[in-house]
Amino acid sequence: MTTTSLTSSRGAGRAGDKVFSGAALTAGCLILAVLFGVALFLVIQAIPAFTAPAADIQGGEGFFAYIWPIVIGTLIAAIIALAIATPVSIGVALFISHFAPRGLASGLGYVIDLLAAIPSVVYGAWGAAFLAPQISPAYGWLAANMGWLPIFQGPASATGKTILTAGIVLSVMVIPIITSLSREIFLQTPKLHEEAALALGATRWEMIKMSVLPFARPGIISAVMLGLGRALGETMAVALVLSSGALTASLIQSGNQTIAAEIALNFPEASGLKVSTLIAAGLVLFVITLAVNMIARWIISRHKEFSGAN
């Protein structure tokens, strides 16, 4: 019997370990460096916009007066998009994972994944050329019948190129992302927990409520956050669909603007302080995204004890 010394190490295995941990560390550092670089660039380039005299900023009332209407516009568009996309996506994902016959499910999953690959300019063109004219009669009806609500106040846009249309187009773009991720998570629900619910006499829907949705909750939140990231940052579709203007409460009039579309539309002809202003707007978008993600992390971590990970 040969004795091996405790201090000797298996050369090859140890080297593999080192390479792998080195690669992982590099990747981790790289993403932090990129993020930091972007943030640094935004801050440095944006400083002139913050320090310039108010009168020099577009609109003539300073950066804050310039930015807050488009921040609100961005949030409105994103909220509309998520309000539509989240329930639809979860429904579609549940259908694929737990209700559809197997053949249909894989076909449907494939189609959904394909939707995510369509360039945003196509969605924008579809929204502007097809959806907006089709939907404008509905806006007319909303203005006539529910006009007492500030968000549906008339006169409705005749072209249909409103923030609500933009939100709907964004939701169509976000649905494949949320659906795809949610479906993967739903499929990973442990059989054990599904059977626990069924054995207690749960119907299919009750089983989903008891075991699938609680298990998938953090994943759904992450999926929605990724979708939100796309909705917040989408430029092309909004730029094409929305006939922008001043901030207005009504969702069915033309008006409102989002940060990303504002930057895209103005950047080509901008120079000097105008560039700084737009980059500062980008910085604000960056901060909003960061804040939303932190809130999402906090929501997930609040329920850590009950996550089943212990």
Add this chain to the structure above:
Amino acid sequence: MSKRIDVKDLNVYYGNFLAVEDVSINIEAKSVTAFIGPSGCGKSTFLRTLNRMHEVLPGARVEGEVLLDGDNLYGPGVDPVTVRSQIGMVFQRPNPFPTMSIRDNVLAGVKLNNQKISKGEADALVERSLRGANLWNEVKDRLEKPGSGLSGGQQQRLCIARAIAVEPQVILMDEPCSALDPISTLAVEDLINELKDQYTVVIVTHNMQQAARVSDRTAFFNIAGTGKPGKLIEFAETSTIFNNPSQKATEDYVSGRFG
């Protein structure tokens, strides 16, 4: 509150594959019936047909009759959901709902079907069920903590509490102790002995000593070879199966001379 089960000429299929062939068995009310046999002999599969959990798997189906006090579980118009609420099940691995507290786990089955229950009633039911599962003293101070924080044996008893909270007619146990240490196993076995005063208990086990300790009657299942269907070889009083079996295969298996 307990009912007997009579199975007549049951064939169990996965798709076209016949997994269990021609089983007829009479399970007495308020007794413990153990299913023993080698791995893959179809005893777990057969157990799952008794509360229609078998058909949860795609392509799985059953031919024959399972009568619960004379009512065929596979009769036309019978809802598997109703069947499962009357015939509870405990699984091989403890599976409390990880996102629920201990209390909510016990109440999970009761809250199904939109049954309304007052807080007082719920509290009483939680205590009664947890006492029934010999778990009350260990968890009474942490009912709001997650069920997944308990030890494996405690989790399994929590699952038993969850099953008895809905007051089923029958409790099926699919190797309930195979993931537990000896002390937890003993706790669950003691519990099975108490449960048979009120419930019909059917337990699948790999552990022959366990079958001998807890059951009144024992069914021995065997399989002729890979790809062949499992069959019920012998069903008798537990003492007969272990001391004086009528079949050679049973004797070989219980004496460890299996091959």
